[in-house]
Amino acid sequence: MEHKLLTEHYHRKSYSTLEGYKERGGYQTLRHALLKKPQEIVEEVKLSGLRGRGGAGFPTGVKWSFLPNNKEDRYLLCNADEGEPGTFKDRMIMEKAPHQLIEAMLISAYAIQAKKSYIYIRGEYQKAYLLLLKALEEARIEGLIGKNILDSSFSHEMDIYLGAGAYICGEETGMISSLEGKKGQPKLKPPFPAVQGYLGKPTIVNNVETLVAVIPIVKQGAKAYRQIGTERSPGTKIFSLSGDVLNPGNYELPLGYSLMDLIYDLGGGMRAGHSLKAVIPGGSSVPILTAKEAERTRLDYESLNELGTFLGSGGVIVLDDSRDMMDILSIILDFYHHESCGQCTPCREGTGWLSKLLKKVCKGMSSQRDWILIQKIAENMQGRTICALSDAAAMPAISFMKKFRNEFEQCLYENTNSSVKGVKESKHA
Amino acid sequence: MPKKKISCQINGHSIQVEEGSTIIQAFKKLNQRICHYCWHPGLSVSGVCRLCMVEIEGQGKLQIACNTQVQEGMKVSNQSEKVKTAVRWGLEYHLINHPLDCPICDQAGECELQDQYMEFGSYDSSMSERKVKKRKVLDLGSKIVLDTERCILCTRCVRFTDEVTKTHELGIFNRGDRSEIGCFEDKPLNNNYAINTVDICPVGALTSKHFRFKQRVWYLKTAQSICTGCSTACNTYVDYNEEGIWRVRPRFNKEVNGHWMCDKGRFLFQDMDRKKRLHMALEANDKFWNFLETKVAFEKIKTLLENKTAHFVLTGQYTNEEYEILLKHFSNSVFYIWSQEGQFPKFDKLLLREDRNPNTKTLKKLFPKIKPLTKLEKNKNEIPLLFVLGPENLIFYPDLEEKTKLFSQVKSLVWLGLVKNKFLVCKENFFQIPMKSSFEKTGTFTNYKGLEQKIDKIQSFNSQAVSVEDIIKLLKTDNFKLKEDRAYFKQNQFLNSNQKIW
Ligand SMILES: Cc1cc2nc3c(=O)[nH]c(=O)nc-3n(C[C@H](O)[C@H](O)[C@H](O)COP(=O)(O)O)c2cc1C
Ligand code: SF4
Ligand code: SF4
Numbered sequence: 001m002e003h004k005l006l007t008e009h010y011h012r013k014s015y016s017t018l019e020g021y022k023e024r025g026g027y028q029t030l031r032h033a034l035l036k037k038p039q040e041i042v043e044e045v046k047l048s049g050l051r052g053r054g055g056a057g058f059p060t061g062v063k064w065s066f067l068p069n070n071k072e073d074r075y076l077l078c079n080a081d082e083g084e085p086g087t088f089k090d091r092m093i094m095e096k097a098p099h100q101l102i103e104a105m106l107i108s109a110y111a112i113q114a115k116k117s118y119i120y121i122r123g124e125y126q127k128a129y130l131l132l133l134k135a136l137e138e139a140r141i142e143g144l145i146g147k148n149i150l151d152s153s154f155s156h157e158m159d160i161y162l163g164a165g166a167y168i169c170g171e172e173t174g175m176i177s178s179l180e181g182k183k184g185q186p187k188l189k190p191p192f193p194a195v196q197g198y199l200g201k202p203t204i205v206n207n208v209e210t211l212v213a214v215i216p217i218v219k220q221g222a223k224a225y226r227q228i229g230t231e232r233s234p235g236t237k238i239f240s241l242s243g244d245v246l247n248p249g250n251y252e253l254p255l256g257y258s259l260m261d262l263i264y265d266l267g268g269g270m271r272a273g274h275s276l277k278a279v280i281p282g283g284s285s286v287p288i289l290t291a292k293e294a295e296r297t298r299l300d301y302e303s304l305n306e307l308g309t310f311l312g313s314g315g316v317i318v319l320d321d322s323r324d325m326m327d328i329l330s331i332i333l334d335f336y337h338h339e340s341c342g343q344c345t346p347c348r349e350g351t352g353w354l355s356k357l358l359k360k361v362c363k364g365m366s367s368q369r370d371w372i373l374i375q376k377i378a379e380n381m382q383g384r385t386i387c388a389l390s391d392a393a394a395m396p397a398i399s400f401m402k403k404f405r406n407e408f409e410q411c412l413y414e415n416t417n418s419s420v421k422g423v424k425e426s427k428h429a
Numbered sequence: 430m431p432k433k434k435i436s437c438q439i440n441g442h443s444i445q446v447e448e449g450s451t452i453i454q455a456f457k458k459l460n461q462r463i464c465h466y467c468w469h470p471g472l473s474v475s476g477v478c479r480l481c482m483v484e485i486e487g488q489g490k491l492q493i494a495c496n497t498q499v500q501e502g503m504k505v506s507n508q509s510e511k512v513k514t515a516v517r518w519g520l521e522y523h524l525i526n527h528p529l530d531c532p533i534c535d536q537a538g539e540c541e542l543q544d545q546y547m548e549f550g551s552y553d554s555s556m557s558e559r560k561v562k563k564r565k566v567l568d569l570g571s572k573i574v575l576d577t578e579r580c581i582l583c584t585r586c587v588r589f590t591d592e593v594t595k596t597h598e599l600g601i602f603n604r605g606d607r608s609e610i611g612c613f614e615d616k617p618l619n620n621n622y623a624i625n626t627v628d629i630c631p632v633g634a635l636t637s638k639h640f641r642f643k644q645r646v647w648y649l650k651t652a653q654s655i656c657t658g659c660s661t662a663c664n665t666y667v668d669y670n671e672e673g674i675w676r677v678r679p680r681f682n683k684e685v686n687g688h689w690m691c692d693k694g695r696f697l698f699q700d701m702d703r704k705k706r707l708h709m710a711l712e713a714n715d716k717f718w719n720f721l722e723t724k725v726a727f728e729k730i731k732t733l734l735e736n737k738t739a740h741f742v743l744t745g746q747y748t749n750e751e752y753e754i755l756l757k758h759f760s761n762s763v764f765y766i767w768s769q770e771g772q773f774p775k776f777d778k779l780l781l782r783e784d785r786n787p788n789t790k791t792l793k794k795l796f797p798k799i800k801p802l803t804k805l806e807k808n809k810n811e812i813p814l815l816f817v818l819g820p821e822n823l824i825f826y827p828d829l830e831e832k833t834k835l836f837s838q839v840k841s842l843v844w845l846g847l848v849k850n851k852f853l854v855c856k857e858n859f860f861q862i863p864m865k866s867s868f869e870k871t872g873t874f875t876n877y878k879g880l881e882q883k884i885d886k887i888q889s890f891n892s893q894a895v896s897v898e899d900i901i902k903l904l905k906t907d908n909f910k911l912k913e914d915r916a917y918f919k920q921n922q923f924l925n926s927n928q929k930i931w
């Protein structure tokens with residue numbers, strides 16, 4: 001069963017307008033929040049155990065408390081770049097309930113005492129962009145954005161910034177660079193954004209879903225929020241189910257939900273005559289799970305970690321037995337090769353190298369030695385770079401090689417049908 | 430307030446560093462070897478090459494030394510297998526798409542990619558895929574050529590133009606392994622400090638047109654010197670061989686020029702070109718300039734000088750020792766200063782100063798009553814013999830023609846210069862004497878802020894050239910012999926030095 005804490009009203013068309021949103025209790029939590037001390041909200045979010053929904057899963061309240069305790073200007077940035085392949089939950093939130101995001105950002109901005117915030121939205125999300133623009137306008141007219149919001153002493157300005165389609169601008173410091181008008185490249189850390197971020201000022205970057213989850217936490221309290229999900233992974237998470245299932249889509253589930261239930265009960269299972277081969281549980285960046293591993297896992301941070309993978313962004317990609325794993329990996333690596341910003345040598349060169357090697361594998365031109373080589377290249381790209389894109393390319397490479405060695409070997413030059421001089425048909429050119 | 434000192438251990442050696450120092454600075458202080466490309470002591474930290482990996486006790490993940498600050502009691506090492514593997518792979522990534530042009534690359538022999546690969550690399554590349562092709566021989570302006578295939582994208586050059594000159598000509602275009610360094614449109618890399626980017630480029634991606642393909646660096650010897658281009662007096666390295674000087678590079682001096690020098694100063698050595706230089710003394714008759722040995726010329730000058738008061742025109746291009754000996758032997762003479770005050774733009778806030786002489790400071794100190802050239806104009810008919818200690822760097826004397834005309838009006842004249850002064854009228858009792866350049870003599874210059882810096886003779890390029898000290902000896906003693914130094918003039922093996930590159 002879904003647990004619709006955030007998405008309860010998403011089926012209502014009017015929910016995307018100010019009026020419709022307010023009808024369902026919209027902006028009541030903001031009113032309520034403005035009566036509290038900012039620090040109280042930060043504490044509440046800390047207590048709730050909310051972890052970042054953008055991919056890294058960092059505890060949100062803890063991140064907020066990294067801000068320096070002074071009167072310095074600070075910024076809140078909403079990460080709506082949603083570039084992770086297999087992830088489309090933020091898009092739904094913004095299209096179905098733009099005001100929910102705005103309310104959530106106002107509450108969060110109040111909590112961290114930011115006078116200005118930006119929504120950095122993915123360039124391809126035209127519909128969400130236009131809806132948000134309209135919603136911002138409505139909110140401004142209503143006095144929800146601007147000076148003395150709801151007659152409180154809190155004033156806030158909010159703007160939206162349309163990206164240009166680079167995946168790397170979803171990385172928080174890449175996003176900051178882009179917002180500053182620079183080339184979208186991650187920045188060296190330290191200093192961390194909470195200390196020196198946008199324009200050199202303390203900055204908090206949070207994912208759309210993370211921010212939206214702040215509303216129920218403030219509304220019902222951390223305790224009520226912790227009733228949902230597991231002890232260590234409280235709350236709900238929206239999973240984007242895609243791939244070889246009958247009912248792909250977004251599903252809001254309590255954390256700890258069974259992966260099989262998501263795939264078979266909610267997702268309707270495989271096409272007739274097909275069986276499950278593998279699942280990528282958290283967006284293309286995380287290590288893949290074999291069908292066997294997937295069977296026993298639950299969707300929460302800890303369970304997935306135990307299997308050596310991550311909850312990531314919650315993009316669950318299901319692969320059935322019709323899929324060629326080397327092809328899939330080749331597509332994934334092509335993506336990271338294309339998207340690497342190119343600053344760090346291991347990532348710049350490694351992503352290209354891996355992608356070339358996988359093309360070779362898919363063409364049936366590789367030899368046994370490449371099995372080790374691919375893993376070695378990937379291993380040495382991990383934990384060595386400015387941002388995690390390098391790791392994001394390495395993790396699938398290693399896990400696919402380890403878990404699907406048989407499929408790699410089927411592609412070897414010596415094992416392919418050599419009547420056509422060893423050239424195996426590749427499903428993607 | 431002096432910064433607090435903290436202690437740490439680098440590869441087992443204890444050291445104290447200032448609070449806020451990075452680990453790589455501690456490595457450098459201890460002379461411990463560490464592989465790195467993007468870090469440069471004169472630039473901000475970019476942390477992109479990922480080679481300066483170190484292991485910090487108590488931290489599982491390797492860290493980069495260039496962006497990690499030393500903490501009290503920290504124990505750091507780059508000796509473990511874990512670090513070595515990381516560095517080996519780091520180098521492998523650098524090399525997989527590198528064209529390995531070494532045989533035709535100008536950087537060979539002083540290439541950090543070569544050096545560090547020999548020291549830290551794995552020798553046996555695992556790359557057998559096709560390399561990324563990029564553009565070669567891109568013209569970045571009047572001075573510099575770029576080979577984007579050789580570039581390892583360390584961003585040193587970009588940071589230099591952003592942070593030091595603040596001229597922002599360079600950027601990285603495209604991304605991933607398609608990234609390329611380039612100039613922004615209509616913004617060639619022509620600023621007066623541009624060639625510093627060639628120096629700091631760890632590979633042969635940026636090469637300077639004036640040095641490209643001239644010499645293999647392992648055929649060159651290196652000496653230390655001081656630039657005579659302005660009163661900053663930047664510290665330099667001079668790369669030379671018996672064919673001549675080929676290149677001048679900045680030498681780090683925190684007090685004077687930091688890591689850099691300007692291109693104007695860097696090119697001064699080109700006037701040392703043997704074809705331009707005056708290699709014997711000249712004596713005028715009413716039609717021609719005749720060559721003669723310097724010693725013979727001075728015998729004639731000596732007779733001209735007898736019982737007369739010589740007048741001297743001085744420029745700020747001589748050493749302290751030269752001014753001192755002159756003053757000692759000619760204390761009763763009349764001195765004029767040929768200065769360029771007001772001729773050049775004010776200090777550029779980096780290095781190049783308005784005063785384009787290395788030693789105006791001492792000149793003014795030792796000759797406090799020195800007269801302006803307007804006085805010479807008035808006295809010109811009463812001057813029995815005028816010595817003009819002309820400038821070494823004529824390019825900073827745009828009024829050469831005008832002033833030479835003035836000097837030409839005296840009865841007899843001795844002009845000291847590096848090259849022949851073509852504006853000097855040809856008239857009896859006029860001499861031109863070849864002077865020793867600052868590369869050929871020993872002495873001291875005092876820069877704008879009073880810092881005394883010594884130059885050493887690097888090599889003699891002209892056995893007939895003299896310094897002021899030689900002149901005094903030639904005039905005041907009977908048997909002084911110019912040292913018969915072996916001069917360079919060996920035939921250039923490769924290219925003619927002003928041949929075009931393309
Ligand atoms: C290469 C890369 C791409 C990323 N893309 C996104 C993204 O599209 N959306 C997002 O919310 N976070 C993305 N992240 C994670 C962000 O860096 C950051 O952790 C997140 O926005 C923090 O918000 P949270 O704590 O609310 O999750 C990306 C990270 C990396 C390394
Ligand atoms: S890891 Fe890759 S994407 Fe991230 S900063 Fe380095 S080069 Fe850019
Ligand atoms: S041109 Fe040279 S200095 Fe500039 S980024 Fe490339 S390798 Fe570094």
Ligand code: SF4
Binds near residue numbers: 781
């Ligand atoms: S700044 Fe002056 S001293 Fe330095 S290199 Fe240039 S001309 Fe020479």
Ligand code: FES
Binds near residue numbers: 465466468477478495
């Ligand atoms: S020198 Fe530290 S990352 Fe390049």
